[in-house]
Amino acid sequence: MTDIKTTDQSAPSRNKNRKPSKVEGLKERSNFLREPVASELLQETTHFSEDAVQILKFHGSYQQDNRDNRVKGQEKDYQFMLRTTSPGGFIPPQLYLTIDKLADEYGNHTMRVTTRQGFQLHGILKKNLKAAIAGMVKSMGSTLSACGDVNRNVMAPPAPFKNRPEYQYAIEYAKNISDLLKPQTGAYYDIWLDGEKIISAEEKPEVKAARQTNGKGSIVHDNPEPIYGTHYMPRKFKVCVTVPGDNSIDLYTQDLTLVVMTDNESKLEGFNVFAGGGLGKTHNKEETFARMADPICYVTKDDVYEIVKAVVATQRDYGNRIDRRHARLKYLIHDWGVDKFRSKVEEYFGKSLTPFKELPEWKYQDFLGWHEQGDGKLFLGVSIENGRIKDEGPLQLKTALRKIVQQLNLPIRLTPHHNAILFDIELKEKQVVQEILERHGVVTEPSKIDSLVRYAMACPAMPTCGLAVTESERAIPGILERIRSLLDNIGLENEHFVVRMTGCPNGCARPYMAELGFVGSAPESYQVWLGGSPHQTRLALPYMERLHHNDIETQLEPIFVFFKQSRQTEESFGDFCARVGFNAISEFVSRWR
Structure with missing residues (x-):
């Protein structure tokens, strides 16, 4: 395999004459994420090969084995974790009920809220993987790009305030940027839905246009993946959208953070941009480290998709594809310095970057308990210890949430602190929700939860x-x-x-x-x-x-x-x-x- 060049730009000089990592070759040979997953899925085996496992991640699944069940001399207890892509943590009622059902039919009878506002199911067998993914997609869900070397689930503050436009903008743009950076290969639908492409929500025209509009090299021409190219990203890429002051989403830990900026009448003006956060490291490897994101620039709302593409393209073309431990955007910015990174982003952006705007202090919020959402309705933040929704002893959380969603058809937003918010609750329904939760041992008053x-x-x-x-x-x-x-x-x-x-x-x-x-x-x-x-x-x-x-x-x-x-x-x-x-x-x- 030769040097990787996803565009006509030269690869970083440090990568010349050095062999890319094995995963880069697997991506290149995968036919845009199809193989060897498609072929091996048809085999009556309990697990995929190591090569297929790497490509399977892009489809939202990790192959695992239950170490509690390991027996010397016997095959591992292979099973699969399946993760949803849920921008801003939004879970419509029909999807929630489907995931709840899949957890019992194919999983380990629990659902886990992730710290990126998605759901994970554990314990799925290979033979049931296709049915589980298809079930989610047909209920307005997706697992595409929940894992792998692509943009992961886009986070946003989970509070559904209807009278605070900045929160609505954050949720809206989290969805739009998720759509913009979604892999365009048809492999996902070919493999899991036999080619039937189910679209749960139509993309906005400006998002579609942005995916094809070339800045100064941000798009890969004549390629099924116009933003990613054949080799996708060097490693995972994490994005969030938040509002000034709200750090419920751990903004400094993201590859790219956008902060909604509004005028005095609460109309959207643009976004402050942070980049270069990330926490993964390796013990005893000093060249790996946790890093906080840096302020980069401000962009108007009309330029938001172009700045996202410019940052992604910079990492795509200059990120380290040789050493996967040093492949995240944080290392590129650390090695280059913020000024050089900003200058390169500016080249892809195609015009001068505007200075970062002043922001208030950040505060963490978890939104637990009852709140008015600003339109006459209520929302309720429910604490979920370690994100694990299950029925165990007197706490029957899984049953309680299922009953509430079934009875009242309520949507849910998952939080970055792996809790859940039930919202759009009518005033007359508050007592119904409260009684169901109390009857199943669920505490709804935050002051009654140990603060640790x-x-x-x-x-x-x-x-x-x-x-x-x-x-x-x-x-x-x-x-x-x-x-x-x-x-x-x-x-x-x-x-x-x-x-x-x-x-x-x-x-x-x-x-x-x-x-x-x-x-x-x-x-x-x-x-x-x-x-x-x-x-x-x-x-x-x-x-x-x-x-x-x-x-x-x-x-x-x-x-x-x-x-x-x-x-x-x-x-x-x-x-x-x-x-x-x-x-x-x-x-x-x-x-x-």
Whole structure:
């Protein structure tokens, strides 16, 4: 395979005469994401080959095996995770009911809300994969590009405020940009729906036009994929659209963030643009790191699609296709510097970039509880611990949500904090919703949820994620209980902070922005990160390389004591750690012992 050139632009000089990664060759030979998935799907096997697995990701599925069921000498317990593409977290009622049904028919009887506002189903067998995907598509859903080297699900604040135009703009443009960057290959419909192309919502004419309009090299001509080209992106690409002040979407962790900017009459004027965020890293590889996005420019609303294409094209043509660990946009910007990156984006954009506009401070919001949505109706944010919708013991959350959606035909928005918002609720329906939830053990009053649990996140990890080195979702409830006991014992009964946990360093639950982050580093052990902000506007830093879960109390208690003794008025735990620094913390810990 020769050097990759998706357009007539020269590939980056560092990539010349070096062999691209294996995945680049697989993409090139896939016939635009068809093979070897299409052929192997017809084979009566329990799993796909490693080559097919890489292409299957573009269709929204990861091949996994349940490590709880591994038996030496026997074949792995192969199963598939299926992920939806749901811009802004929007799930219409018929799609929700379909996913609920598929979870029982083909999955493990649970649904998981992701931290990118989609749904994941786990435990699907290969023989049922086609039926599951087809069922979603026929109910206004999709899994296309939920994984793979393409734009992933586009995020937006989930609050359905009908009287705040900026929120409506954010949701609208999240959908439009999702459509703009959607792979155009017919492979998805050929494989999963036998060529029947079902369109759930018509694209806007300006989105269609933007996909074909060439700036200065942003489009690949005479190619089924005008934006991506034959080789798609070097790695995954993540986009969000938000409004000034609302950091419910962790804007600094995205490859590309657009901030809605309106005039004094709340009419859309344009967008502020951030780029270069990303959290995935590899232990003991200093060349990999978490990075926050940088302010890039401001664009008018008429230029928004062109700036998106310009940023995508810059990463497409200059991102690292040799080392996949160094292939995200954050590394390109780190290597080049913001000024060079901005200059290259400007070339693709075709005209000078306008300076970034001033913004207010960012605040994290989760929108739990009852709210007026601004048109006489209500919405309700429902807390879902670790995003897992299931029936277990007295908490029958899956049954409750199904009954509500069936009875009232309500739409749902999934949140970036893996919760769910029921909306368009008539005032007369509030009592019905409340009673169903209470009857099934679901707490709707945010003040009744332990605040550590409310603001915590964990990735699925064991037993299905192939990258996990230790537990996360199954471990965090017990660890939060232990942290709560620690705080209670030292007189910090009402204290809370953002805790996030992952089973590996890839950062799916965004632990590197947490006030206290646990990152899986070995079986039953975690790297500890401290010093992120309560509103996710500052990166945490690694405080301890390996903490065995049995040592949580002995290692964390002195830090909490120091926090209690030396904090400033109303200072949060993350802000305290960032202010005093790790040297002071370590010194106190050594004296305390």
